[in-house]
Amino acid sequence: MRLVHAADIHLDSPLRGLTRLGDSDLAQLLRQATRRALSNLVDLTVARQADALLLAGDIYDGTWRDYATGRYFVEQMGRLRDSGVRVFMISGNHDAESEITRTLTLPPNVTVFGADQPGTHEDPDLGLAVHGQSYATAAVHDNLVRRYPDALPGLVNVGLLHTAADGAEGHDNYAPCSPADLARAGYDYFALGHVHTHRVVAGGEHVAAFSGNLQGRMPREGGPKGALVVEITRDAPPRLEHVPCDVARWAMITVDTTGADSVEDVLERLARELRAARESAGDRPVVARVVLTGASRAAADLADAERLREELRSVADGMRVCLEKVVSRVADPAAAGGVDPELVASVRAACESLGARPDQLAPWIRPLEREVGRLLRGAGLLDLNDPATLADLAGRAGSGLLARLTEGEG
């Protein structure tokens, strides 16, 4: 059996940062991005000849501003009906029963689970049993999966759950549950929603996974976004394939400027990061937020926000990356109470010269040699007359000192 699992479509959700992009073609595309990603999901489901599409909540971002949002979803589900694909869906915190005030009738291939209690829908033709429960209200703090029905014998069993699972940074801790709770239901596959990053929560015989959201909507939702194609066979654990459905990529790019001596150095580091984001995005437009961190002697030049933005923009333009925002947190090493890189460089040079000519140490070593030289030699610990030993001691003292000077950096 082949299923496609998606979640967190957040259809027509307003994407952040669009005002900064003005009225460009890119801003237009981003406004349509969640819709186009849904249409890509339908294309994928049909192209892979999936038996069913599973939607694990937060299909909508909240109640519809007007019926156009609902009409678009109905239309896309209609395309699946025409291809003979069934759809099983639950609502999440964003589209809980309490949040959505408008409704439209969905085509008959779509099954929506109720919110009062967990339910099961069987499809004997497919040999499939789907278990799930929608959210009645936005904030669900109970462990819902504990009350999910047991797997039905002789069928492929799949669960739908909107959950934070065992916790995820940046996501409300709704319907929490452990991987063991999910495995206990004994389903072949658990399709999870809510966490916007693709992640396999439980492996082995009873697989549970987040598909992540379908389209990134802000810098911290960077990287490929899409759906999971799930292959379920009789004698092996389900196989998952993450397939991008997004039409534009977000990237959060942090450039550590520590040790960069000039704006050119910083731009070179940025170019490397942008190139990586560009390559992973394929043909899609990339929208990046750039954050500069660290302590650099270029801090004063980077402090001019307008110049910085223009400098960074020309690098980004060359890579066909759009800058959503530029944030500089670069500290001046001297002003920040750090150690002046020039001082570090002189200490390093002094250590090197001492290591090369350890006889310079002799005047300092002589009193020590008089007091304990014989004892140290006798114990086989140190020979203070041996130039190689002195060079080693000088080297170690130097690297210790340098480590103390630079430990606040980075």
Ligand SMILES: [Mn+2]
């Ligand atoms: Mn959610």
